[in-house]
Amino acid sequence: MRQAIATVKKTKEIQEKYKVFTKKSFGQNFIIEPGIVEKIANAAIQSRDELVFEIGPGIGALTQFLCEKSNQVVAFEIDERLPVVLENEIGFDHLQIVLEDILKVDIDEKIREFRKPGQKVVFASNLPYYITTPIIMHILENSIHAESITVMMQKEVADRIKASPGNKTYGAISAAVQYYCEVEQVISVPKEVFVPRPKVDSAVLKLTIRKETPVDLIDEKAFFACIKAGFGQRRKTLLNSLTGTYGLSKDEIRTILEKAGIDPVRRAETLDMNEFADIANGVASAKQTI
Ligand code: SAM
Numbered sequence: 447m448r449q450a451i452a453t454v455k456k457t458k459e460i461q462e463k464y465k466v467f468t469k470k471s472f473g474q475n476f477i478i479e480p481g482i483v484e485k486i487a488n489a490a491i492q493s494r495d496e497l498v499f500e501i502g503p504g505i506g507a508l509t510q511f512l513c514e515k516s517n518q519v520v521a522f523e524i525d526e527r528l529p530v531v532l533e534n535e536i537g538f539d540h541l542q543i544v545l546e547d548i549l550k551v552d553i554d555e556k557i558r559e560f561r562k563p564g565q566k567v568v569f570a571s572n573l574p575y576y577i578t579t580p581i582i583m584h585i586l587e588n589s590i591h592a593e594s595i596t597v598m599m600q601k602e603v604a605d606r607i608k609a610s611p612g613n614k615t616y617g618a619i620s621a622a623v624q625y626y627c628e629v630e631q632v633i634s635v636p637k638e639v640f641v642p643r644p645k646v647d648s649a650v651l652k653l654t655i656r657k658e659t660p661v662d663l664i665d666e667k668a669f670f671a672c673i674k675a676g677f678g679q680r681r682k683t684l685l686n687s688l689t690g691t692y693g694l695s696k697d698e699i700r701t702i703l704e705k706a707g708i709d710p711v712r713r714a715e716t717l718d719m720n721e722f723a724d725i726a727n728g729v730a731s732a733k734q735t736i
Contacts, residue, residue: 447514448537450480452507457641460505464531468642472525473574477507479639483572487511489632489652490570490596497561499592501548501571501581504528506536508572513538520560522548548581553588561591569595575644578603579619582653586626595627595653598635604649611718618677621722622670625660627653661723664730668692672726676714684717684725685710692729702728 449456457478461467468474477483486508491498494517503509503521505528512519513536520542523529529543542560544551557567569592573581578599585595599607602615608629609616623629632650637643663669675691676684684703689696703710706724708717717725 447510448535450507451505451510451535452477452480452483454478454641457505457507460531460535464527466505466525466527466531469525473502473576474504474525475572475575475640475642475644476504477572477639478641480507480511482633482635482639483508483511485633486570486572486596486598486650487515489650490568490594491515492568493566496566496568496593497557499553499556499567499569501569501597502574503532503543504572506532508570509541510536510538512570513541516540518542518560518565520544520556522546522551524548549577549584553585554591557589557591567592570597571595572598575600575603582607582623586623586653586655589655592655594655596632596650597653598648598650600644601634601647601649604631604651607651607653612716614715616715617680618673621673621677621717621719623653625669625719627655629653661719662727663723664727668729668733669722669726672722672729673714676717676722680714683711683713684708687714688725692733694729694732698732702732 457476496516498512498516498519500509500512500519500521503523509521518540522544524547526545529545532543561567569585606615606617606619607623608631609620630652632652635648637647671691676687679687685699688699700710702725706728708721
């Protein structure tokens with residue numbers, strides 16, 4: 447590998463050479479600590495044969511290490527100033543850059559385009575913080591063929607994603623991500639390792655996509671509607687927050703909750719995945735009989 451990009455000196459040098467000063471509107475906070483990017487790459491990639499999709503390569507701090515560990519890296523970047531920097535500075539010919547907004551990318555189509563038969567697909571990123579949750583959900587909802595997503599995000603968002611029921615940070619994003627993935631924290635990252643320095647610390651999570659869903663559902667949409675409604679009004683009791691959600695009356699919701707053995711005065715933040723599933727399945731059955 448050439449000299450590491452993830453240092454203060456090299457980052458400044460590249461920024462001045464190409465006039466690519468960070469843009470806040472793109473959530474650009476570049477990493478200036480090679481040890482951190484190496485840990486992200488090590489956690490993300492298990493074998494050289496894996497196809498790595500990176501989101502937001504920036505000037506290549508993490509990209510360099512991903513290219514070192516894998517034979518095929520595809521990096522999605524929104525900022526049109528950056529592909530030329532990456533092409534000149536990275537120096538690996540197995541890096542492909544796609545200049546597109548990741549939220550508009552059809553992920554499964556890109557997997558079909560780049561993947562060789564039998565190849566595993568993993569995601570890695572130091573995410574743009576202004577769209578952390580939309581990107582994670584976009585990947586989870588559209589990439590049934592991926593293995594894992596290893597991503598840096600604000601510590602507070604990581605805490606929410608990995609929270610358990612009953613915890614005050616447990617919310618819709620915890621339940622939704624944990625439905626799709628096993629969640630593990632790789633490292634905590636202090637704010638000092640970025641330029642510009644953000645106000646808060648970060649953490650890296652590895653989300654390993656489950657091969658099988660953790661609960662049996664009659665209708666996945668009813669499950670997500672239940673999570674959304676329950677946490678949309680998290681101060682309300684389940685009976686009140688779910689009433690009307692599925693076009694069902696208060697009495698019908700009460701019957702569903704009672705049949706599932708769930709006290710109607712409980713709140714969504716106390717429900718585990720099985721209980722959300724029991725409610726969703728109760729709703730799906732009730733709707734079938736209406
Ligand atoms: N990977 C680099 C690093 O670690 O130093 C940069 C990380 S920076 C936090 C986020 C990167 O995501 C920036 O390069 C930014 O331009 C890019 N980005 C922001 N929004 C994006 C989007 N919608 N699609 C693709 N890339 C995006």
